[in-house]
Amino acid sequence: MEYEAVIGMEVHVEINSKSKVFCACGTDFHAPPNTNVCPVCLGMPGTLPVLNVDMVNKSVAAGLALGCTISRWSKMDRKNYFYPDLAKNYQISQYDLPLCHGGYMDIEVNGVEKRIGITRAHIEEDTARNTHTIGGGQSGVDFNRCGMPLLEIVTEPDIHSADEAYAYLTLLKQTLQYLEVSDCNMEEGSLRAEANISVRPKGTTALGSKTEVKNVASFSGVHKAIDFEIKRQINVIREGGAVLQETRGWDADRGVTFSQRQKESAHDYRYFPEPDLTPIVVDEAWEQRIRESLPELPQARCKRFQTTYGLSPYDAGVLTAGRPMADYYESVITAGADPKKAANWIMVDLQALLTDAKQEITDCKVAPEHIAELLTLIGDGAISGKMAKDILRDIFETGKTPKAVVEEKGLVQISDTGAVEAIVRQVAEGHPAQVEQYKGGNEKVLGFLMGQVMRASQGKANPKLAEDLLRKLLNG
Amino acid sequence: MTAPWCDKTGHEIREAVVRGDVTARVVTEAHLARIHALDGKIDAYTQIWEEYALAMADRVDEKRRSGATLGILAGVPISLKELMCTKQGETTCASKMLAGYRSPFDGTMVQRLAAADAVFLGKVNMDEFAMGSSTENSAIKTTKNPWDLGCVPGGSSGGSAAAVAADLCSMSMGSDTGGSIRQPAALCGCVGIKPTYGRVSRFGLVAFASSLDQIGPLTKDVRDAALCLNAICGRDPMDATSVDLAVPDFTAALTGNVKGLRIGLPKEYFTDALGAEVREKVMAAIEVLRGLGAETVEVSLPHCDYAIAAYYIICTAEASANLARFDGVRYGFRHPDAKDMRGMYVMSKSAGFGPEVRRRILLGTYVLSSGYYDAYYLKAQKVRRLIKQDFDEAFEKCDVVLGPTTPSPAFRFGEKTADPLEMYLSDIYTISVNLATLPGLSLPCGLSSSGLPIGMQLIAKPFAEETLLRTAHAYEQNRGFDMGKPPIA
Numbered sequence: 001m002e003y004e005a006v007i008g009m010e011v012h013v014e015i016n017s018k019s020k021v022f023c024a025c026g027t028d029f030h031a032p033p034n035t036n037v038c039p040v041c042l043g044m045p046g047t048l049p050v051l052n053v054d055m056v057n058k059s060v061a062a063g064l065a066l067g068c069t070i071s072r073w074s075k076m077d078r079k080n081y082f083y084p085d086l087a088k089n090y091q092i093s094q095y096d097l098p099l100c101h102g103g104y105m106d107i108e109v110n111g112v113e114k115r116i117g118i119t120r121a122h123i124e125e126d127t128a129r130n131t132h133t134i135g136g137g138q139s140g141v142d143f144n145r146c147g148m149p150l151l152e153i154v155t156e157p158d159i160h161s162a163d164e165a166y167a168y169l170t171l172l173k174q175t176l177q178y179l180e181v182s183d184c185n186m187e188e189g190s191l192r193a194e195a196n197i198s199v200r201p202k203g204t205t206a207l208g209s210k211t212e213v214k215n216v217a218s219f220s221g222v223h224k225a226i227d228f229e230i231k232r233q234i235n236v237i238r239e240g241g242a243v244l245q246e247t248r249g250w251d252a253d254r255g256v257t258f259s260q261r262q263k264e265s266a267h268d269y270r271y272f273p274e275p276d277l278t279p280i281v282v283d284e285a286w287e288q289r290i291r292e293s294l295p296e297l298p299q300a301r302c303k304r305f306q307t308t309y310g311l312s313p314y315d316a317g318v319l320t321a322g323r324p325m326a327d328y329y330e331s332v333i334t335a336g337a338d339p340k341k342a343a344n345w346i347m348v349d350l351q352a353l354l355t356d357a358k359q360e361i362t363d364c365k366v367a368p369e370h371i372a373e374l375l376t377l378i379g380d381g382a383i384s385g386k387m388a389k390d391i392l393r394d395i396f397e398t399g400k401t402p403k404a405v406v407e408e409k410g411l412v413q414i415s416d417t418g419a420v421e422a423i424v425r426q427v428a429e430g431h432p433a434q435v436e437q438y439k440g441g442n443e444k445v446l447g448f449l450m451g452q453v454m455r456a457s458q459g460k461a462n463p464k465l466a467e468d469l470l471r472k473l474l475n476g
Numbered sequence: 477m478t479a480p481w482c483d484k485t486g487h488e489i490r491e492a493v494v495r496g497d498v499t500a501r502v503v504t505e506a507h508l509a510r511i512h513a514l515d516g517k518i519d520a521y522t523q524i525w526e527e528y529a530l531a532m533a534d535r536v537d538e539k540r541r542s543g544a545t546l547g548i549l550a551g552v553p554i555s556l557k558e559l560m561c562t563k564q565g566e567t568t569c570a571s572k573m574l575a576g577y578r579s580p581f582d583g584t585m586v587q588r589l590a591a592a593d594a595v596f597l598g599k600v601n602m603d604e605f606a607m608g609s610s611t612e613n614s615a616i617k618t619t620k621n622p623w624d625l626g627c628v629p630g631g632s633s634g635g636s637a638a639a640v641a642a643d644l645c646s647m648s649m650g651s652d653t654g655g656s657i658r659q660p661a662a663l664c665g666c667v668g669i670k671p672t673y674g675r676v677s678r679f680g681l682v683a684f685a686s687s688l689d690q691i692g693p694l695t696k697d698v699r700d701a702a703l704c705l706n707a708i709c710g711r712d713p714m715d716a717t718s719v720d721l722a723v724p725d726f727t728a729a730l731t732g733n734v735k736g737l738r739i740g741l742p743k744e745y746f747t748d749a750l751g752a753e754v755r756e757k758v759m760a761a762i763e764v765l766r767g768l769g770a771e772t773v774e775v776s777l778p779h780c781d782y783a784i785a786a787y788y789i790i791c792t793a794e795a796s797a798n799l800a801r802f803d804g805v806r807y808g809f810r811h812p813d814a815k816d817m818r819g820m821y822v823m824s825k826s827a828g829f830g831p832e833v834r835r836r837i838l839l840g841t842y843v844l845s846s847g848y849y850d851a852y853y854l855k856a857q858k859v860r861r862l863i864k865q866d867f868d869e870a871f872e873k874c875d876v877v878l879g880p881t882t883p884s885p886a887f888r889f890g891e892k893t894a895d896p897l898e899m900y901l902s903d904i905y906t907i908s909v910n911l912a913t914l915p916g917l918s919l920p921c922g923l924s925s926s927g928l929p930i931g932m933q934l935i936a937k938p939f940a941e942e943t944l945l946r947t948a949h950a951y952e953q954n955r956g957f958d959m960g961k962p963p964i965a
């Protein structure tokens with residue numbers, strides 16, 4: 001029998017607000033334990049939560065980008081359970097009326113487009129972090145993370161393979177980064193993905209019992225874990241067993257999922273409306289204001305780069321993978337550069353320098369105008385392509401302008417016909433034997449003679465002009 | 477026992493301090509001396525902040541000497557209910573769970589009183605976590621009613637009411653979730669006002685039931701209540717439920733004029749459940765107001781029979797979550813014999829909370845449980861809306877609703893502790909006001925044949941505290957008798 005996998009994703013992203021969701025504490029990930037805390041996020045008696053408006057704005061932006069309907073009226077709820085990482089022993093979250101619902105993302109896998117439904121995206125507060133490594137048989141709790149603003153994004157069970165899950169996560173991350181609402185840094189935990197996986201005989205519609213795979217540290221880990229889990233579940237069923245509904249972890253070293261805890265018949269969280277907070281009312285004008293502030297999203301931008309700049313789908317995809325790179329590229333174009341040449345220089349030469357230096361485009365000292373200037377210098381024949389690469393390396397390190405480097409190093413190309421002709425003549429006179437060989441039909445000698453011309457001019461002779469003059473002289 | 481300054485109201489003290497007739501220090505010393513002399517019998521105070529109070533008083537006197545303008549409560553000695561967060565002293569909520577707990581911050585109300593140049597004498601007793609109607613649920617001590625030491629002072633703000641009645645402070649800050657300011661005020665012969673939900677910031681009030689809790693003062697007269705509201709009302713960015721509404725000068729409402737005022741008398745409040753003596757005194761008070769030109773009209777609050785049931789579902793549900801944080805992990809009581817995490821939770825909570833608090837947490841957990849939520853919590857919310865609607869309709873016919881505060885005067889210790897339901901009924905007239913988020917005020921309207929105070933309650937539309945104060949003040953100025961002082965005073 002053939003089986004198919006049914007997968008739904010739950011993604012928690014930390015919204016990059018300056019302060020936590022219900023208090024004024026900062027959100028610095030690197031702060032020493034229990035320094036970004038206050039009586040409110042510590043749940044001290046007598047404190048009250050106050051919802052951070054920036055969090056709502058950014059969540060609405062995310063919801064709109066995911067094609068969601070924004071609830072005109074939504075509310076926060078208390079989710080009750082006891083655990084030391086929860087200061088109040090309830091988490092303020094959204095239960096039956098999420099801020100955003102009913103959206104979708106169109107992913108592409110192997111050239112085929114597919115729509116993944118977004119069930120909902122809701123606001124909640126993050127929990128603290130328990131550590132069991134402080135020694136002395138003691139456990140510690142770091143409350144820095146407690147109250148960090150989280151957006152939980154839940155998909156429909158529309159995903160059927162690890163590839164699709166990977167494509168969804170990649171596009172989601174790309175989109176949220178475009179919106180600048182989250183860093184989506186999995187290592188720092190600002191993006192956490194959980195996959196709910198079940199399998200069923202192909203052609204049937206009933207859902208099998210699902211496992212929830214948690215605590216995976218990378219997208220490629222999620223891909224591997226889903227692949228493994230699908231195979232494992234199919235094997236369990238083929239061997240006549242039943243898939244247990246449980247939470248499973250991912251052992252990246254061994255490449256296997258493992259049972260973490262079996263669900264005690266669905267936890268009763270005793271949700272009820274949070275009485276300390278007033279309802280969240282996002283009226284049409286508010287939604288419209290945010291809609292108008294949305295940047296162009298990655299998929300739309302990629303298409304526009306192809307139609308407007310004549311780029312190949314591949315090049316457009318690379319240049320729009322991240323918003324900073326796409327912005328950079330367009331700044332180079334705005335500065336007057338040829339779109340295709342600019343794409344080449346950025347993707348090949350500049351990217352090589354960035355990769356070597358382990359830098360992001362946002363750290364780059366080369367201003368977009370300088371790439372355009374460099375391309376102009378090449379176009380004008382003032383410098384050769386080879387010289388341009390050297391200049392680029394120089395400005396990448398120093399942040400100087402191309403013109404300054406050219407002048408400083410005397411790199412200006414000799415394009416004056418008289419001057420180049422003098423050098424050509426001098427070389428021809430100095431190598432009578434080679435000149436004879438050329439005249440005798442040996443075209444290859446031209447390369448040698450050109451090399452001599454470049455050497456005599458210390459590399460500054462305009463190569464195209466030099467070759468033309470050399471041919472003219474030898475053929476004349 | 478004579479005690480200069482202790483029998484004075486807050487506004488009298490403030491005026492005397494501003495005029496220079498007396499220093500805040502002298503007033504404070506007088507009160508501290510009286511507390512030392514008398515509180516052994518009443519047990520209102522849980523903490524006496526001797527040095528702190530004198531330092532606050534000295535700052536007021538220094539301010540006066542420097543020529544600066546004095547705050548509206550300059551030199552007024554105030555006590556605070558045990559659940560008001562203060563950096564000074566402890567904030568125990570009269571619970572073993574928080575014995576020794578020190579809050580890292582001052583609540584908004586406390587900050588505002590301090591900014592108005594008030595003097596804090598200390599903290600006063602209450603039912604544990606404000607759950608109770610007699611202050612018998614305190615884990616610290618048993619507070620007595622100054623009018624009869626064998627009777628309860630009411631609750632949960634029983635320490636506040638007893639302290640004001642016995643002249644152990646000039647006003648006291650209480651909190652009211654279902655009647656916890658008005659009921660003890662009635663039983664001890666004080667004025668007590670629960671402002672509209674959202675009028676006073678709850679930041680720094682340890683929560684019992686978040687959608688019902690509200691801070692308010694217990695005072696010796698209506699003017700002091702108005703004065704105190706002037707200091708504590710108004711939007712607070714730290715409390716999302718505090719309302720952004722202009723705060724009027726409440727003392728300006730004390731015009732003495734109630735001509736044409738329409739007073740609604742709910743027929744459901746004047747049934748056989750109401751004690752004869754209370755009925756008689758309340759009816760007499762109505763006559764006084766009629767004599768001043770007020771009109772009366774019968775109104776109906778048909779859903780009030782369901783108020784207690786709805787209240788005990790909503791308040792326990794909210795309390796079950798609000799009190800979940802007391803788990804021994806970060807602060808408060810942790811059972812010394814706990815061996816693991818689960819044991820720490822179970823043993824700390826079992827031993828740290830008293831029986832009434834445990835009962836309400838269990839009740840609240842139950843009504844929120846899956847399968848019961850719709851039948852209890854959701855239905856209670858519907859009843860709550862109906863009760864609010866009853867009042868909306870009543871206020872189409874009248875400006876203020878008048879009735880008894882409690883069915884009977886103060887009861888004796890132990891009289892109602894055996895049956896929790898019997899105890900819950902003592903809040904029968906006050907609970908609806910919290911459910912409907914309205915302002916309510918209790919003020920004395922006479923003494924029973926056994927010399928116990930009787931209170932009447934005034935209820936107004938949301939944010940119509942001025943109407944309450946105007947009506948109460950007009951009655952107070954014209955009631956034609958002196959309440960006198962409790963025998964102990």
Ligand SMILES: [Zn+2]
Nearest residue numbers: 023025038041
């Ligand atoms: Zn905080």
